[in-house]
Amino acid sequence: MYIIITIDTEVTNRQGCITPIEKTIYGEIGGQSYGITRIMDLCEAFNVKATFFVDVFASHYFGEDAIRQVCQEIQRRGHDVQLHTHPHWLDNKPNLCDYDLQRQMELIAHGKALLTRWLGKPPVAHRAGAFAANADTLTALKRNGILLDCSQFVAYPRCKLGKLSLPVNAVSEVDGVVELPVTSFVELQIGRRRKWRLLDVDADTVAEIKHVLCQAQRRGLPVVTLLLHSFSFVNWNKEGTRFWADHSDLAKFEAVLRFVRAQPHMEVITVAEFARLYRAEPERFHSEDVVPYTGWGLTLWRACRQFNKSRKNQALVALAATPFMAALIYGLACYFRQ
Numbered sequence: 001m002y003i004i005i006t007i008d009t010e011v012t013n014r015q016g017c018i019t020p021i022e023k024t025i026y027g028e029i030g031g032q033s034y035g036i037t038r039i040m041d042l043c044e045a046f047n048v049k050a051t052f053f054v055d056v057f058a059s060h061y062f063g064e065d066a067i068r069q070v071c072q073e074i075q076r077r078g079h080d081v082q083l084h085t086h087p088h089w090l091d092n093k094p095n096l097c098d099y100d101l102q103r104q105m106e107l108i109a110h111g112k113a114l115l116t117r118w119l120g121k122p123p124v125a126h127r128a129g130a131f132a133a134n135a136d137t138l139t140a141l142k143r144n145g146i147l148l149d150c151s152q153f154v155a156y157p158r159c160k161l162g163k164l165s166l167p168v169n170a171v172s173e174v175d176g177v178v179e180l181p182v183t184s185f186v187e188l189q190i191g192r193r194r195k196w197r198l199l200d201v202d203a204d205t206v207a208e209i210k211h212v213l214c215q216a217q218r219r220g221l222p223v224v225t226l227l228l229h230s231f232s233f234v235n236w237n238k239e240g241t242r243f244w245a246d247h248s249d250l251a252k253f254e255a256v257l258r259f260v261r262a263q264p265h266m267e268v269i270t271v272a273e274f275a276r277l278y279r280a281e282p283e284r285f286h287s288e289d290v291v292p293y294t295g296w297g298l299t300l301w302r303a304c305r306q307f308n309k310s311r312k313n314q315a316l317v318a319l320a321a322t323p324f325m326a327a328l329i330y331g332l333a334c335y336f337r338q
């Protein structure tokens with residue numbers, strides 16, 4: 001099974017608070033890098049290459065030189081740069097799928113032209129910002145000669161590719177454009193309701209990632225895509241004034257790389273390598289749609305591990321603890337009554 005490590009490389013713009021490139025792309029904190037440099041260092045330590053989907057339109061805010069340097073540095077080190085489109089830097093609508101076909105074609109043409117100028121070669125793949133692609137996005141890509149899209153996350157509301165009834169994790173093809181999904185899995189299923197998660201180093205535990213990879217491999221999925229961001233190992237406050245390193249997420253990524261490299265049937269490739277392999281032998285990547293399931297045990301384990309990260313985790317742990325506490329109190333009450 002092939003594993004593709006993808007890093008959405010971008011700053012964030014939440015409620016008008018735009019984070020600096022030094023912090024959320026390079027991750028410079030205390031004289032160390034916790035951003036793309038560190039990600040490349042780690043990948044190289046395990047002898048693998050990664051794909052960086054770079055938000056090229058940020059060049060309209062930070063200047064072309066700043067984003068060009070990011071792309072050129074990644075390419076200089078032998079990693080893969082592909083096109084990531086967050087149109088809010090150019091227009092007033094944040095999602096690519098909010099635009100009509102004509103404007104999507106123009107936006108993708110512009111992104112392609114920027115990368116081609118900076119790197120001396122055109123991108124072969126695209127990921128829409130916030131996975132916000134639709135059927136027109138695939139048409140716009142085709143008309144721009146980009147025949148591989150990596151925007152599909154089936155359960156994400158902003159991703160409109162679900163309307164095409166594409167498989168969740170299997171590679172598919174729509175009118176000549178290949179869709180390579182970001183691998184997702186079901187963490188809990190209650191009746192018909194499924195709770196989805198992305199295979200994301202930031203959000204999942206190492207145990208979940210290992211479980212999903214092993215299940216995908218055992219059930220015959222030919223390729224799995226793992227997600228990170230350039231700021232996966234950086235945390236910051238709401239105001240964007242204080243930044244600190246997330247050593248636990250860094251350790252998770254290292255553990256995942258170590259695990260993958262130790263598996264004889266798993267091989268890390270880049271998106272560009274996938275495009276080449278697919279073109280040469282497409283049937284090799286046609287498979288059943290495999291949707292891994294992690295279940296209560298691993299979900300509770302994550303909630304405990306990341307207890308302080310969200311109220312949801314705290315609520316889940318409290319919910320799980322309630323029957324045990326009730327049984328304990330009941331047991332103690334019975335004991336002392338005797």
Ligand SMILES: [Zn+2]
Nearest residue numbers: 008010129130
């Ligand atoms: Zn993005």
